[in-house]
Amino acid sequence: MEIKKIKEKLFSLHHLTSDDSLFLFDEIMNGRLSEIDISAILILLKIKGETKEEILGAAKIMRSKSLKIHSSENTVDTCGTGGDMSDTLNISTAASLVAASCGVKIAKHGNKSVSSKSGSADMLEKIGYKFSDDTKILKEQLENNNFCFMFAQYHHSAMKHVIKVRQTLGTRTIFNLLGPLTNPANAKNQILGVYDKKWLNTHCEVLKELGSKNVLVVHGLDGLDEISLSSNTHICELKDNKIQNYIFDPREIGYDYISLDEIKGGNPKYNADSFNKMINGDFPQFQSIVEINAGAALYVAGKASNIKEGTIIAAKSIVEGKSKDFISKIISE
Numbered sequence: 587m588e589i590k591k592i593k594e595k596l597f598s599l600h601h602l603t604s605d606d607s608l609f610l611f612d613e614i615m616n617g618r619l620s621e622i623d624i625s626a627i628l629i630l631l632k633i634k635g636e637t638k639e640e641i642l643g644a645a646k647i648m649r650s651k652s653l654k655i656h657s658s659e660n661t662v663d664t665c666g667t668g669g670d671m672s673d674t675l676n677i678s679t680a681a682s683l684v685a686a687s688c689g690v691k692i693a694k695h696g697n698k699s700v701s702s703k704s705g706s707a708d709m710l711e712k713i714g715y716k717f718s719d720d721t722k723i724l725k726e727q728l729e730n731n732n733f734c735f736m737f738a739q740y741h742h743s744a745m746k747h748v749i750k751v752r753q754t755l756g757t758r759t760i761f762n763l764l765g766p767l768t769n770p771a772n773a774k775n776q777i778l779g780v781y782d783k784k785w786l787n788t789h790c791e792v793l794k795e796l797g798s799k800n801v802l803v804v805h806g807l808d809g810l811d812e813i814s815l816s817s818n819t820h821i822c823e824l825k826d827n828k829i830q831n832y833i834f835d836p837r838e839i840g841y842d843y844i845s846l847d848e849i850k851g852g853n854p855k856y857n858a859d860s861f862n863k864m865i866n867g868d869f870p871q872f873q874s875i876v877e878i879n880a881g882a883a884l885y886v887a888g889k890a891s892n893i894k895e896g897t898i899i900a901a902k903s904i905v906e907g908k909s910k911d912f913i914s915k916i917i918s919e
Contacts, residue, residue, distance in 0.1 A: 589613055593623070596630040607643025615651055615744035624751045628759040636760050638788045642795055644760060645767040649796070651744040655721045655736070657728055657771035659799070661691045662887045664879065665766040666779030666811040668705075675851040675860050675872055677812045678779065679706040681879035681900075684865075686733035687912035688880070688903050690887040693728055693771035697738040704854040707737055712858030714917040728771070731916050741770040767792055775800040775886040777879065779811030786822040790829050800825055800886040804834075808846060813882055813893075815875040816846045836878060839894035844871045865910045877901045 664682040686692040696706030719740035727734040783805045790803045801824035806814030819834045848871040863869040881896030890896035903909045
């Protein structure tokens with residue numbers, strides 16, 4: 587296969603096969619293409635619109651080149667594409683911690699801020715959580731504490747070949763779509779938020795082909811890349827090897843709508859302080875949306891029969907101080 591032929595396809599705005607994409611992204615991530623070539627490729631993919639086959643091929647290469655850790659079949663990740671421009675608090679990160687305090691094995695994959703004021707790594711750092719690039723330590727944390735955080739920069743060193751190009755372009759590219767698809771622990775169960783509803787089925791189908799078991803790909807009608815509490819949420823679910831789409835209404839499980847302004851985020855310290863308030867029971871609006879997203883994590887982990895049952899378990903963990911004790915434990919180690 588020649589890179590020239592693949593580039594010609596893209597110049598003609600033709601879609602690539604998954605094999606084309608495998609070859610192309612292998613070349614990119616091995617540093618065999620110039621920054622000019624990479625820039626042109628990323629922009630052409632964006633202009634014509636990235637396809638499932640292109641995303642699948644690229645995700646397979648990213649996974650193959652990542653620093654991996656072993657995890658059990660019931661492990662869960664809560665990770666979104668970001669880029670919803672909502673500037674909310676770190677909902678999925680907070681939800682992952684609460685879910686872990688309820689017994690879910692969470693292999694959280696995340697990074698520092700790209701499009702928001704505070705990424706998952708930024709907030710965790712401010713609450714005192716220490717990152718590790720030692721796969722043995724991460725595996726032990728996951729097995730013993732039900733939680734580990736895999737800092738993307740430690741696990742995807744091949745991304746060094748595209749950092750400058752992405753910074754220079756300053757726009758979303760296929761790489762924004764790949765992060766949640768490339769969990770280094772190969773978590774089989776996932777809550778994945780997308781910034782545009784057009785990616786709901788695409789991401790669900792890609793995860794199915796990558797071997798995932800239980801998946802909720804979510805997008806709020808308000809644009810949130812989480813299960814929203816200010817509107818209903820589009821959900822694309824993978825379960826029993828089948829994909830179905832439906833609308834989730836939080837009012838049907840006993841929650842009232844809140845305004846997005848009530849859970850607006852700020853810098854990492856503000857978000858960390860807000861998390862601590864929530865875990866102490868002093869931030870009810872934030873707590874409610876965290877309960878729902880943690881409840882969804884409990885559901886995909888098989889520890890709840892539905893999202894409603896999961897939210898009840900999550901709420902109880904916060905109210906009884908179980909989540910707070912759990913946070914203290916993992917921070918002190």
